[in-house]
Amino acid sequence: MAFEAGLHPGTTWHKCDFQCHTPRDLHWAGSPGLPGGNEAAELARRQWADSFIAAAEAAKLKAIAVSDHHDICLSTYVLEAAQRRGSAVRVFPAVEITCSDNAQCIVIFDPAMDVETQKLVIGAAGNILAASSSEAKTCAIMPARKTVAEFVQAVQGEHHLRDASVILPHFSKEEDHKSLNAAGHHPRFANLPIDGVYIERPYTSLDAATLEKVRGTIGDWGKRRRAILATGDNRNADWSRLGVHDCWIKLGEHSIEAFRQALLADEARIAFEAPTSPTEYLVELCVKSTLTGPAPVRITFNDGFNAIIGGRGSGKSALLEYLRFGLGRTDKDFGATKVDPEFDREARLISETLAPDGYVEVVLEREGVRETWRRVLANSEVIIVSAAGRTIEVTTKIARERFRGRAFRQKGLSSTMNNPATASEQITGIAAAEEVDRERDIKRAIENGQRSVGTALINLAALWQSRVDLRQTTEKVEDLRQRIAALTKRLEEEGLSPEALKTIEDGPKYGRTNDYIRTVGDQARDAKVELDRLESAALTVELSAYEGAGDFEEAASLQQALSDAKSAIKSSFDAAKAALDVLATKQREAGESFEAKRAAFDIAYAAAVEEQGKHSNLIDEVARLNGERQTAEAAQARARSAELVKANAEKDYEDAVAQLDRLVGERRDILKSAADAVAGKSSNMLKARARRDRRPAQYLAALYKLFEASHTQSVEESCTDWVSRTLAADEVEGWAKLRQQFVGLYEAKIMAGSPPDASDGILSSLQTILFHGARQLTERQRKKIYQNLTDTTIAGIVAAVPDDSIIMSYIDDGRAIDFKMASPGQQASALLELLLKQSAGTLIIDQPEDDLDNRVIMRIVELLRTSKSTRQLIFTTHNANIVVNGDADKIVALKSPEPSSNPNNNSPRIQLDCDGAIETPAVSATITSIMEGGREAFDLRSRKYRFDLQV
Template sequence: MAEPTLEGLRLALLDGNRVSIRRSDDPHPFDPFALPEHFIETIEIDKARYMGRDRKASLNFSPWFNALIGGRGTGKSSVVHFSRLALRRESEMMDLNERSEPRTTFERFNRVPRSRIDEGGLQEDTIITLTLKRDGVRHFLHWPQSRDGIAVEEQDVDGREASASQSITSERFPVRIFSQGQIAALADESQQALLSVIDEEASTSVQKAILDESRDQFLALQSQVRALDVKLQGHDALTVQIDDVKRKLQRFEEAHHAEILKGYQHRNRQRREIDRQFNTIENMAQQVEVFADTLMSEDIPDGLFDAIKAEEKDALGIVAALAEAVCAAESTVRESAKNLRSAVVAQRSELAKTAWQLAVDKAGSDYQTLVNILKKQGVTDPSEYGRLVQERQRLDGEEKRLVSLKNQRDRVVEHAQVQLEKVWEARREIYRTRQKFLDQTLARNPFVRIGLLPYGRDPLMAERSLRDVLGVSFDKYKEIIFLPMEGDEQAKGLVAELHRSLPESVSRATDEIENRLRQMHKRLMKACQNSGDFGARFNKFLLAESSKRPDMLDRIMTWFPEDTLQIQYSRLGDGKDFQPIIQASAGQRAAAMLAFLLAHGKEPLILDQPEDDLDNHLIYDLVVRQIRENKSERQIIVVTHNPNIVVNGDAEMVHALNFSGGQCRVAQSGSLQEKSMREEVCQVMEGGREAFERRYRRLGREVNDV
């Protein structure tokens, strides 16, 4: 209702219970002053080609049910297009088939014409402002054709100011917009549009973000493995070098000088370790001195304290005491560094006097004597042993480094496997979230049922997705990837094998598909390494492709077919005799999708001519009833030519549009309790009172004659 009047009360009494009258003993709670969490208040169109060119066009909306009516070409659908632009939902149209009617219509509208005869509903200076309430806060969304300026403003007690975030997304401003063409596209063969709607309503963005993050972490770990593999490439060659050096050293050891040689090697390793210990302490002393350089107090800014004042003099004294403490600490730290250096010098001196040092010197002397003996025995290069010993030491160090890298690689591989399982679990969680939403939303819906099949049963969609991952064009390797069934010949290829002869139980079928997916991943990975069972030509292609894309193997391991939907509709809308949607007429398909859209959600819903393709009984049983049931909990804006939707849906706000002076204008706005508004509705939607009464009298006489 608008302002309370006797006429409004009379109309409410005519509507009856559960429509415009609510009894105090009604078991269903009802708060007439409750508002939806999100609703659109107004939309202003300024300087569009056919609207708002001479003066701004402004439409105010009720938080509940709004109807836009008018003849053809009066701008009703344009208001929907303007809303889509203001809410930055152009991508929803771009996701449709490029030849689909709703997309081509929007593309013709969403452009600036270059000439008077060119298509386009915008101008260079077009500005759209959409005002909406979000959790009690008024927001202003601006869409200028130039794309410059502030996009989002918020209003508070002090007025309007730019929002801290200028982002306009469906998560921040949840509004659903559907034209009749979009509704029809939801049930097409690809099902991708409907799945996107389900994801948005089920809020799978969190689960998808987790999946993306898990996949990215897995890809990062696999990248580390590849980097470590590059570093480990010299491991085999190093093993050969070590064996060669060992064989050469064996000549010397077989001359019964092994004890001297081993003693020399052992003392050399001890000496290097002692040197490393001393060097470490020297580095510590240097680090302590560097730290001491940072210990200094900061001066108080000039003029901040007055030393003459007693109370401030005390504070300055405390600060001075702190400065002295810092200075003392700095001295102590420097003294510690000095002590460390002194300890190094003293202990080096002590080390030179130890029995161990004598043993080291003796091992060196014995080794030199051995070298001289070997020279006398005719060894061509007596110094070779020393070089070989040094080479063996270097190779041992390199081997230790590579062993450490190998151990690191093993740990990363193990971590990657754990992360891969997290990717699988994240993918399963997306399915579970979707299924939970469908179960809750359509539990008792008499018009439509939607089942969800994990990892899909649509071979064409799976084929497209797999080809994208492999980088294979659609005209190649059909028998390997997917070749549809022809006559008595079964479908062939990886996709066909994935879906063939699955158990009827969804849970068992899911387990089976997961097992087949893992086997498929392994086969493709082998093929990328040119050792698969697909044939030399396909293996060679994948080998070349994986060499160009190092992460191709990893993306294969994280590839999953998309879930598919099983949509069923009730022929009579009575919750019985559900049939596959593919057997439905255009009207039945539209009814099923409309039943789904109206069955869930609290966000504003904008529908552009939803009655197209629907039978009249479906318009009343489905659209009108659902609007009545939902409008107290969510805002609904409908563009329509059907009087049943406006009148029996009990629209709180009606905008009647017309075309005059080359512009689409709002001829009249108001509620149905206003007589002038009812007459306008009758004129626009029924052809006037006389035409309506004559049609009613003729229909009434025919009914009485039966």
């Protein structure tokens, strides 16, 4: 099937059965034979072939071989049926041969091979007389003249068969019928130049010894690894054994070359249980830039291993940089303010080539949901995400959370330690890649927890202030009461009439009563607003928001209970609000009634004052003091109310701090778990451990705030030493004790009334706390630091958290060395091995081989074959081992730029040459040309090494 350049899917999984018989087989049961020779007979054969394809489709098969015993007649009908029906089933013609040493082989042919060429196999076996194509059945099956070894040699020596067929000997358990796995066969099997065998039983039923023989781990049976294919050997019209033994094969083309490539990479391309694929992967990249020309470049990706190849200057790295941009994973997206000069070209690529009408579009799959992400330079702060008819804008940070994965530029793996400011974060991100979702959730919870701690501290400070206010207003009220009492006694001694004296004494009562009535009205209104808020926030869950939940009896029953609870709560709220309405009415009535009484009292009060004119000065002083007392009592009532409102502030603060500490501990546990897994996932090349942050940046930043404008010298150095000594003395509780000292100091300041000048006691305590008293500060410095004790600075201290990380050591000849001391090649190889053993989203790497020698690359190649089943891989590379031996599922080849002396040459820099699987002919030719230097160079190198290419 032809595909537009860039859109070849690469290899895909096919459930297969490569031993299927037809009614021509002598042991076929359930339907009559199918003679040929006339139109009716030919129609019957075609109808049977249609039914065969339908049965294969029903069995979920995608690849089959028609392999009658010593006969090739009906495979052509099945091939035509698949074409006629437009079926996705890939049909391979085949034949089963019984050799003279009582072992069977299946020969699989290229689907394009004509029948006459296929007959050469029967001739190569010797002593086989094939039945006429018009006969209903094959001839009697007698062993061929040649042994398996002789037969393989004959077929591979035939020019027309050698590259267009593959031989699979039968190699089941020792007791199985006509199998090479028998006593005395080991010398012949060991030397057979074949790449696979077939079995007629479930793969899981093979014993360990048989597997070891096939895999080349028992020397007497050869050191060559062979693939295994489980077949059904169906010979019945009920199709009961069609695909009965689970087997899947990964093919990129409908060709014998695809079949051969699958055998050569069986670890990655043959499976015996339903294969799994990543649930998140990139589907397509579309780029329009000045490098692509007027038409965008469009490339689809396989969900396995993708390799982008091309000569120098073909744009491989540029494509990956565009991909990083489309996914929100460039250095700038991660907040890099300074770009390593070595990678400045990649950083400038986006800004210089995407403007003005350029764009990057990425199609990706997330757990079955397909999304299109589009990003342009003019609005690069966001990525436009379209899915299921809905379009939203997300930040690059949200985009990275939405689609997991990691992307490394060229030499990115070997440069993780180059920047000390980001090295720890990078290493932690790589080591904890599989825990990224948990760690991200914990980090977000920590950020929320920090805000909660800050709010709780402010509320705690408000509680302290309300206590100060209550104490001060209480003292003032008592002072005024005593002064008023003294003046009243003096008036009495100077002859003020008892009636006037009582009137003057009653004045404050009226003021207090008026304040009480007004306060009741204010609180009734506030209570109603609060009830409305609480009612709207209570039990907001709705069953309709949980699609399908209502189908379950438990959920339906719970919904009824929820409705009943809502009704009961609404009734209670309605009753409470009705009570408040009654209270408000009573308050208005009381206010109106009392206002009349107060007006009458004001007249009597004025008359009393006028009557006692000679005492007017004292009476005025009493009136003034009564007014102050009324104001002070109102302030006292407000302070008392505030204290009641904030009564839980102390517990809330303790709970918020405990919760924040717990979250920090949980993150530390996640890092420890990730670190513990590093050794096993790096073949013990790395050792890792979770490390407590010894110099938490947030601790230091919070402490720096204390010293602002204090003219204290060497603050950063002193604070760093202070924090280090604090944590060294008590790693677990050191900071908690220090922050509590500051909270206590701040409480003392507030309880002292927050005077602008601190007392000697507070300044002394401050001196003891700062730098553990190791540094003597001037009085001026201490006073400024005292002034800096505010809600904001103390909240910053109590909410500060460490940024614990993972540190790694490289194991060099059994000796652990600091990872940063390992060579770039050692760093890159160890990290790449770790990444390939993780299941943590798409992994994108630009030319991973740059820091690896070929010995290391071959170990990485082995990992590529297994890793690609759990995470999508997208690499650019110049190394043939990575592409070919790593069995890339899809290869995208870019055209190398042609040298030109024309300065006005505006041809696109990025152009697609071809794409497909390794077995795709154009791709195979390009790999040979670009990566091996051509067939001639490959042959010459082979002769220099004394390798025999014909084996």
